[in-house]
Amino acid sequence: MKKYFLIVYSILCNTDPAIYGQQGLVNTGKSPYAALSTVGLGEVHFTNGFWAERFAVCRSEMVPTLWKTYTSDTICYAFQNFRIAAGLDTGAFRGPSFHDGDFYKTLEALAAMYAVTKDPQLDQWLEKAIAVIGKAQRADGYIYTKNIIDQQHTGAQKLFDDKLSFEAYNFGHLMTAACVHYRATGKNNLLQIATRAADFLIGFYHTATPEQARNAICPSHYMGLAELYRTTRQEKFLSLLKKLIDIRGMVEGTDDNSDRAPFREMRKIVGHAVRANYLMAGVADLYAENGDPTLKQTLDQLWTNVITTKMYITGGCGALYDGVSVDGISYNPDTVQKVHQSYGRDYQLPNLSAHNETCANIGNVLWNWRMFLLTGEERYMNIVELALYNSVLSGVSLDGKDYFYTNPLAATKNYPYQLRWSGGRQPYISLSNCCPPNLVRTLAEVGDYMYSIGKNGLYINTYSGNRLKTKWEGGEVQLTQQSNYPWEGRITISLQKAPAAMPIYLRIPGWCKSAAITYRGRVKKVKGGQYIPLNNNWKPGDQIELLLDMPVQLMESNPLVEETRNQVAVKRGPIVYCLESPDYKGNNITDVRIPADIQLDPVPANLDHTRLMTLTGTAKAVAGENWDQVLYREIKKELQPARITLIPYYAWANRGASDMRVWLPLVR
8 A cells, every 4th residue: 555655646746656765965875885874855953053043044035035036037047048948938048158057056955945844935936947947958858058049049059069168067956956856855857857968968978079078167967967876776877977087188178177187197186176176076976886996096185185285274175266287387387277266286375365266165065075975084074064164154144145256264455456256245246156056055955964874873973953853774763962062062962762773973073172972971081083983772861961172272374385374263163263353443453463372262242143152362463554655664573462352254244344364473
């Protein structure tokens, strides 16, 4: 009877009972070379605290506004392009060539939010959009509104001929959105569209020229194909993913696109940060399925290059607006290539001109999340958490209405250059609005990062007030967390249901020097940078208390980072702090010096109706003087006490135009 019901249900709701099930964002549960998988979409519900507040803003403001924006025919023309491609309206294509992908990210955000809230309005919006996308798709599966609309006017049939084309990028976000939509709703109408699109790619790449095959910048389709394979279990999608990675660098490519050399021959990342991070995430996905050791070796080497020489203290990625590739400078000047929005050379980390595109920072999360699922190693989760709390959240205002494209580590009204995307957050970034839908989908899915499941047990990755309802080895798991993390280090985990033999792994973050775990009357002292397994005969009502030491830390950089030598950044827990001009009563924040023995005290505060923790203390300051038309001068030795208040980096620029610094000069 149950099997009959599932078949009838699948017919009514467009689902396939053979593959439908509550699955996570990155469904590596059956991946033979992955240690862990995510819990199911919608299995984590925030109850109170930091992520509950951020998720509420995402639900009430970010998601509905994103839908309104992307279905508008006056602000953003993404949905209108689909209508024209479907023959439901007339006109020309408008907007950037990656508009389709941004719309798919919007749908992914809606689907992820629906998984948690079951809001029928979200489902209605999704159905409206999917119906139009289905009509816009060609019979052979091709779906790229720019070309389809152009072909309506000119009859031209060119595909993937532009090396700067975002066709494959758009296909990739369609596949990912379709898998999330399917897992959230059980409906396969978008999944069918994505499957036909992937089938088109299989046919196209079978006959494509090598040059056409490499015309695939920003390879989101690698992650998309991997997830499509995991959802449908059709080997053809995995085979295409392997082929696409294998052919990278087989014809002349660019450092900017990370395909100047075959992937396995890459030694450093020097190009466009979003494209590079998406590539790494896609390769990690392939390794999870085929276990090719040459992929993992290269991933490890490139990860070390980024984390130890190129990543900002906020988890931000991509130092340069524009530059030249490291290959040309290090070897033969004749091979210099232009790069943009890219990683720089090792230790090249400017602050005022730091690019750090929000999409690149999200790419850092996607890459490290997959590395964590492969290995279960805390060092990867440490980067996921760092980026989420700092360089990802900084991309959106506290009220959820305005967005950053770039995320510098310093800002000043006296900067002598007009940088692209400068001038504060905006509700719609007209030059390129790819970051807002990417950020909204990330926050809609943030619950998926809280826990992981593996054969070894349940992993608790980061902490917040929430409740979890999932399964492990067929047994039900229900627990709740109570915590004011990241502002406080005390976490209480209460078990309502759990298989008695299920190990629970608590993450002790890499930034934490010491922690204490209390359960069943026992206290266990541990150090940070690891997961601690707790094995017990769990019973309903059992509690685990975790106390993380969370002192204020003054951080310094490698001396090879010239821009921050003899300066410090302030961290507490996973949060990076900054000094912003509205909080300093002196002349200029550049006058401030941080004593090595400064006492900074946590003080709760409210900024733009958002609760957070500031740090207050007494620093030193030089007497402010005018630097106009002055390049050098003798230092002033006299320093005066100066009260300072530091705020979380992600919260800056919420009070109008301001100066800001993460790194501040040190005095001993």
